[in-house]
Amino acid sequence: MYLCDFAPEYVRAIQPYQPGKPISELARELALDERSVIKLASNENPLGTSPLALEAMNNALKEVARYPDGSGFDLKVALSERYAVSANQIILGNGSNDVLDLAARVFLKPGAAAVYSQHAFAIYPLLVQAIGANGISVPARDYGHDIAAMLDAITPETRIVFIANPNNPTGTIANTDDLLHFLEHVSRDVLVILDEAYYEYLPKANKTNSVTWLKQFTNLLVTRTFSKAYGLAGIRVGFGLAHPDVANLMNRVRQPFNVSSIGLAGALAALQDIEFVQRAYALNRAGMLQLTDGLRKLGIEYIPSYGNFITFHIAGDHSNAIKVNQSLLRQGVIVRPLGIYEMPCHLRASIGLESENQKFLKSLEHAIGELA
Numbered sequence: 001m002y003l004c005d006f007a008p009e010y011v012r013a014i015q016p017y018q019p020g021k022p023i024s025e026l027a028r029e030l031a032l033d034e035r036s037v038i039k040l041a042s043n044e045n046p047l048g049t050s051p052l053a054l055e056a057m058n059n060a061l062k063e064v065a066r067y068p069d070g071s072g073f074d075l076k077v078a079l080s081e082r083y084a085v086s087a088n089q090i091i092l093g094n095g096s097n098d099v100l101d102l103a104a105r106v107f108l109k110p111g112a113a114a115v116y117s118q119h120a121f122a123i124y125p126l127l128v129q130a131i132g133a134n135g136i137s138v139p140a141r142d143y144g145h146d147i148a149a150m151l152d153a154i155t156p157e158t159r160i161v162f163i164a165n166p167n168n169p170t171g172t173i174a175n176t177d178d179l180l181h182f183l184e185h186v187s188r189d190v191l192v193i194l195d196e197a198y199y200e201y202l203p204k205a206n207k208t209n210s211v212t213w214l215k216q217f218t219n220l221l222v223t224r225t226f227s228k229a230y231g232l233a234g235i236r237v238g239f240g241l242a243h244p245d246v247a248n249l250m251n252r253v254r255q256p257f258n259v260s261s262i263g264l265a266g267a268l269a270a271l272q273d274i275e276f277v278q279r280a281y282a283l284n285r286a287g288m289l290q291l292t293d294g295l296r297k298l299g300i301e302y303i304p305s306y307g308n309f310i311t312f313h314i315a316g317d318h319s320n321a322i323k324v325n326q327s328l329l330r331q332g333v334i335v336r337p338l339g340i341y342e343m344p345c346h347l348r349a350s351i352g353l354e355s356e357n358q359k360f361l362k363s364l365e366h367a368i369g370e371l372a
């Protein structure tokens with residue numbers, strides 16, 4: 001038999017994740033100048049990276065002949081101080097994607113199940129499928145998670161529930177009371193993953209106290225990332241906070257050096273640069289207003305978003321959304337089509353710099369005009 005036919009059926013059935021198109025790829029395809037292309041497709045930080053983090057990473061370059069500190073000691077100390085948890089509650093990952101993967105590998109196996117919402121982050125079903133476990137997708141409500149229905153969807157085989165808060169790509173958030181009610185009623189033998197990749201972009205009034213909930217709920221895993229507000233997507237650092245027993249198991253299955261030395265140094269410095277995160281927050285708020293204003297003026301419906309991106313609706317047949325996306329690409333603007341999210345009439349744009357948002361809105365107006 002052919003080697004690849006021995007790979008488990010559930011692995012062969014995986015549809016690979018489609019990342020946002022890189023600027024270099026579009027520039028190559030359309031013979032555009034890279035500098036004229038704007039990428040609003042992967043929720044990256046338009047401000048770039050904290051200068052403190054850049055300096056720390058530069059210094060760390062001198063030591064790259066050595067393996068990183070596999071325990072991530074310094075970063076864990078800083079995180080434990082910041083979040084008032086103990087170091088043995090922290091799991092560091094090669095991006096928070098890695099942390100989610102570790103949780104799936106610890107708690108899932110063929111025959112087990114995981115619950116997530118329709119229109120939720122596409123990585124969840126991928127991780128579940130890679131293990132041969134069953135994914136239970138719960139219909140969304142107004143594009144957001146239907147937390148009560150997710151509770152009802154839990155089966156005896158369910159070991160993980162994924163909750164993205166805010167969710168990507170819809171930007172929706174869950175009501176804090178609903179989340180607490182969920183945590184109080186879900187069986188303690190189900191791991192609840194609160195994926196808070198966009199936490200730093202939330203206004204104070206919308207921030208949950210998820211980290212303090214860890215004291216009460218031994219089955220809670222909170223994940224955060226340095227990829228978004230901290231501007232370190234390329235260096236891949238994220239972390240999870242959980243009960244020490246959960247963290248311990250997750251740390252057993254991770255690669256011993258899953259976070260690079262550059263990543264550890266960059267994240268540690270970025271964590272101290274509070275001013276940078278505040279600037280990222282303020283720019284995002286202003287950019288969100290600019291985009292929602294602009295979309296409204298164009299008569300385009302959007303889903304109110306709490307992230308650093310906004311998802312909007314292209315009226316008519318879903319071929320219209322494809323056409324608008326193609327027109328945007330021709331104009332050097334990369335956004336994210338959402339067909340794989342069962343939202344074929346929607347596109348998602350990340351909030352950029354003011355000038356990028358303006359170019360996006362102008363290009364979108366032109367693209368809509370081309371439809372007529």
Ligand SMILES: *Cc1c(COP(=O)(O)O)cnc(C)c1O
Nearest residue numbers: 095096097121168197225227238
């Ligand atoms: C971007 C994102 C992540 C984080 O990805 P990293 O691996 O940390 O870069 C996690 N969850 C959601 C919902 C995201 O949008």
